[in-house]
Amino acid sequence: GDSVTQMEGPVTLSEEAFLTINCTYTATGYPSLFWYVQYPGEGLQLLLKATKADDKGSNKGFEATYRKETTSFHLEKGSVQVSDSAVYFCALPPNNQGGKLIFGQGTELSVKP
């Protein structure tokens, strides 16, 4: 079945460092791909999305490119801030069905001043 695999955390970076969080997927067809962020004690917020191969989603300095060849959707940011400390989840809708999402296990990011 469809699945999402994320790199293990926690990831600890200094402020202004470059961030990469790896995400690979297994899916039937070519579903949309999402990154969600969860700040401490809160629900999930949609960070960015890509709907087809080679699409680049971007928001708040974060970027991710839908790579069909490598079945990947890695999250990147050129210069992280302390306020980016959160848990990041990669997700996809199995069979591209509306509303239902399969999530990776999450990657915790901690940014130190």
Add this chain to the structure above:
Amino acid sequence: DAGVTQSPTHLIKTRGQQVTLRCSPKSGHDTVSWYQQALGQGPQFIFQYYEEEERQRGNFPDRFSGHQFPNYSSELNVNALLLGDSALYLCASSLSGLSEAFFGQGTRLTVV
């Protein structure tokens, strides 16, 4: 736009009791999905409601049930609570046919 709202925010129940959680979807959305997020894990899909009917269901026992009302709001009911039901319960709303979902802040359920 109020976004997705859930109530209550926190709840403590005793093993064996029953609980009801509530969710109001984002304005204009007609589909509500519920997820369980255990500590340190990704959310797990429980079920989805559309047009007041359960449309999809994840791998959860029948103790988990739900309802959707004509105004698209939804309830999640859990009977015979177990300690392992302690988790953050997330509601997500979407527009039928679209995969993008918007989440509420969640209800933190603790079973003691």
